[in-house]
Amino acid sequence: MATVADPEVATRDEPADPTGTSKRTDIQGLRAIAVALVVVYHLAPTTLTGGFVGVDVFFVVSGFLITSHLLLRRPSRPRHLLEFWGRRIRRLLPASLLVLLLTLVATRLVAPVTQWDVTARQSAAAATYWVNWLLASDSVDYLAAAAAPSPVQHFWSLSVEEQFYLGWPVLVLLLGQLAVITRVAGSLPRLRLLVLAGLGLVVALSLAWSVHLTDTDPARAYFVTTTRIWELGLGGLVAGFVVLREPPGRRLPPPVAAGAAWLGVAAIVTSGVAYSGATPFPGWQALVPVGGTALVLGAAAGTQIWSPGRILALPPLQWLGDISYSVYLWHWPLIVLVPAVSGDHLGALDKTAIVVATLVLAALTKRYVEDAFRTPAWSRRLARTYVLGAAAMAVVLAASALLVVNLHAREDAARRALARAQHSDDPCFGAGALVASRQCPPSQGDPVPAPVLAALDRSAAYQGSAGHRDCFASVPAYRTVRCVFGDRTAERTVVLVGNSHAGQWVPALHRIGRQQHWRVVTYLSSQCAMSDVRQQFETSEQATACLDWVHRVTAQVSAARPDLVVLANRVSLTAEGVDDLAHSAAPYEQGYEQVLRTWADQRLPVVVLRDTPAPGDGDVASVPDCLASNGDDFAACSGPRVDWVPVDPTVAAVAALDSPAVRLVDLNDHICGPAVCQAVVGGVVVYFDGSHLTATYNRTLSPFLEPHLVAAMDRRP
Structure with a gap:
């Protein structure tokens, strides 16, 4: 976005001809x-x-x-x-x-x-x-960069x-x-x-x-x-x-x-x-x-x-x-x-x-x-x-x-409310509300985290908390960044690979890792999808750096031979030489299949998480902004599932590979209802922007993710 500041002038903003006295x-x-x-x-x-x-x-x-x-x-x-x-x-x-x-x-x-x-x-x-x-x-x-302009x-x-x-x-x-x-x-x-x-x-x-x-x-x-x-x-x-x-x-x-x-x-x-x-x-x-x-x-x-x-x-x-x-x-x-x-x-x-x-x-x-x-x-x-x-x-x-002091006071109150909700042992809290047998009531009242805090409710991979630096490789160089979560001293290792839609799963995996005594190692990137395809970045150098990162991480994961690989991605860039995301699906599918085949040939068990719904693919650019503007009218910030759930090339890649080492896990029924994706589920704000799950909601998905990971690890080929 371009803007303009007023130019300087000579004396009293009367632009005179420097060679004379006439006004320019x-x-x-x-x-x-x-x-x-x-x-x-x-x-x-x-x-x-x-x-x-x-x-x-x-x-x-x-x-x-x-x-x-x-x-x-x-x-x-x-x-x-x-x-x-x-x-x-x-x-x-x-x-x-x-x-x-x-x-x-x-x-x-x-x-x-x-x-x-x-x-x-x-x-x-x-x-x-x-x-x-x-x-x-x-x-x-x-x-x-994706945030609303100030x-x-x-x-x-x-x-x-x-x-x-x-x-x-x-x-x-x-x-x-x-x-x-x-x-x-x-x-x-x-x-x-x-x-x-x-x-x-x-x-x-x-x-x-x-x-x-x-x-x-x-x-x-x-x-x-x-x-x-x-x-x-x-x-x-x-x-x-x-x-x-x-x-x-x-x-x-x-x-x-x-x-x-x-x-x-x-x-x-x-x-x-x-x-x-x-x-x-x-x-x-x-x-x-x-x-x-x-x-x-x-x-x-x-x-x-x-x-x-x-x-x-x-x-x-x-x-x-x-x-x-x-x-x-x-x-x-x-x-x-x-x-x-x-x-x-x-x-x-x-x-x-x-x-x-x-x-x-x-x-x-x-x-x-x-x-x-x-x-x-x-x-x-x-x-x-x-x-x-x-x-x-x-x-x-x-x-x-x-303004910042006022904001921090609201954030502190929101954190206290969130802490109380997280310790309530309510089976309808967060993703649990979508379990049909529980017959949970619709979300009402103030959600947690409150909108003022929801935009900040990200995993430690973003925040650098608990001793972690920023865990994401990014432009222009896409240097390899490796972080460790879960039980750091455990012998069994789970590797999480992908872009920011992999990073959003760190809270759930960290909780599962602590419970199962797994060491969770991450190889994450910003925007660059873990597919062996040139992606359309702003420059050719950035596209090359992304593809190099994919090749490098693929090799490093193969060499590390973890007990389980978890892959998740969002496709937000077109494939190079392709006009739109719809026509990019085939090149991405081939690129994912190449990466997955490399690991399957090494007999590494792989769980591919289907990409999660994105409000920004509909008409809700930011869920916290929307909720802050609409109060308790949660429906104003919800949308049709068909508009929010993206086409994910990893689904076709897993099917085409048809390997017992690679399995697809789709948890979107624990995020959206059959027809509508809600901005607030079980009293929890689902997204911290227009695409990524809040850390709080992601943790409530851990009981539904854990059985799939345990089964994949126990059935290692």
């Missing part, structure tokens, strides 16, 4: 186009699939205006840097911190409690301008810009000092060469890193500053050529300038229409919108009749460009939070209301907040700027902390 209306027009791209993309992503390039347009404009300002008023001592940063504080912090604070309040009032933690964490990171790194870290976490995650781009504003002036200052040391300051051509060479080196290094990381780790590459600096830096290079060119004020011939500007606008629009979420980004693909923006800025075509500047100078675009920063700040929290009031999905009326509210709030924020802190009186009070900026940040941090 084309820059305001570019801002309007950029923010329109982003807003339309967020409201209708299938209509404008590449609207996320709006952020790249803003980055280039930011770099252009910042560098123009720095080159015209080059900092030569620390005081100049403090003054520059003070202007940025006055320009950006009042509006952004106000929106963060009000978003935290709105989250507390209307958002489901399950979203409080991520909103509080990201708000604190956004207030201190490092939320892009937090999002980069979460993006490579399979479970975190209403403040759009601040990632503002964090990138603030980090640019922090380091770029220092670079310009150092280049100026280098010019003095090398005695080139008095020679404009040599000074220009030195400055542009220094800026160009940073741009080249960042672009190279962006291409590399986008190819190898695209989820992280999208957010980190190091892959984005070149976009702002390219705008800086354009500014360097404009400001430092000889003779001063020289322009391109009007026809050439107009042609370049039209080409630039075409590049921006084309990328907005043609790009999509499948486009590797940023990488070299970002050169199209970035280069297009640089062309418009460098051309400075003006408003001649043959120039796109006439269109960019239209009053509606100028007005939208003027308020673009506040439009950006307000639109995303409204998109995320309005459904908490109006319903799960945004309809046409909701989207229209969001656009109107965004424009009204943006106009008010521009006039009464942004402009209020850019007066001459504020400009003369540098110390006051820093003190009040820090105080405002502290207010947002305190509000984030209060």
Whole structure:
């Protein structure tokens, strides 16, 4: 998901021509186009699939205006840097911190409690301008990446810009000092060469890193500053050529300038229409919108009749460009939070209301907040700027902390309720309620774990508890990770293999292992299914790493010769070269059959657990979020079994193999009823997201799983 922060401006956000005094209306027009791209993309992503390039347009404009300002008023001592940063504080912090604070309040009032933690964490990171790194870290976490977006995650781009504003002036200052040391300051051509060479080196290094990381780790590459600096830096290079060119004020011939500007606008629009979420980004693909923006800025075509500047100078675009920063700040929290009031999905009326509210709030924020802190009186009070900026940040941090404290109090109460329920010896608790002979009543009252805790109710393989580190191999390298559960000193060993849908069985297997005196060893991965088939990851390197992990683990399990192998998987990626999951079933089946045959030939007993139902395959993206939003209306978070139970290629693979060493175990009748899969069964929340079983519910499945494992181990071929 792409978002946009407002670009820096020279003095009072009036984008002037660095070569003269005329206002650059084309820059305001570019801002309007950029923010329109982003807003339309967020409201209708299938209509404008590449609207996320709006952020790249803003980055280039930011770099252009910042560098123009720095080159015209080059900092030569620390005081100049403090003054520059003070202007940025006055320009950006009042509006952004106000929106963060009000978003935290709105989250507390209307958002489901399950979203409080991520909103509080990201708000604190956004207030201190490092939320892009937090999002980069979460993006490579399979479970975190699948979570619902927070209403403040759009601040990632503002964090990138603030980090640019922090380091770029220092670079310009150092280049100026280098010019003095090398005695080139008095020679404009040599000074220009030195400055542009220094800026160009940073741009080249960042672009190279962006291409590399986008190819190898695209989820992280999208957010980190190091892959984005070149976009702002390219705008800086354009500014360097404009400001430092000889003779001063020289322009391109009007026809050439107009042609370049039209080409630039075409590049921006084309990328907005043609790009999509499948486009590797940023990488070299970002050169199209970035280069297009640089062309418009460098051309400075003006408003001649043959120039796109006439269109960019239209009053509606100028007005939208003027308020673009506040439009950006307000639109995303409204998109995320309005459904908490109006319903799960945004309809046409909701989207229209969001656009109107965004424009009204943006106009008010521009006039009464942004402009209020850019007066001459504020400009003369540098110390006051820093003190009040820090105080405002502290207010947002305190509000984030209060939300977390409130959340933790609810979680503690939920843990106490869960502990009481687990020690009740109720035969209808959890999966036991689906045993027909017990005639258990429907679930009523407060479920356990409560929704606020259900999202955290994962096995120790995720949590790293009881001395365990993260037990999942993950992108980009898929290094082998091995963890031990159950009775660690036992002689008999059960190996659990697969992706996160194997990891969800750790609570049940740990309990069974302690009771049966089995040592449970896990070889788990995030997303990578244990099938000998190339899976369609974001990069070829990740696909290769996954397949290598499958081969490596298959061999290691064979070499270890455990007493029992348990295999479970969810297929969430298409097979390489196949368009959809339905047509991927056959390649996955063949890949599973190959793995299972390897173990069967070694005479290892194998139990294949049929994949469990997934609410996300229906229309419930997150069961805890749904329950938190719908109170005791559990039926609103349930769905037809036919929609939730996925097609599992392991079923066909086991049948095709037809080996006495390999048997299929299907426990889905202990998770769903004959026709409906409930979100709450026997008073227990079944899922901690839209796919994975809670640890609590999984433990209640252990009495139904244990006989199958015992039988498989006792009948070892």
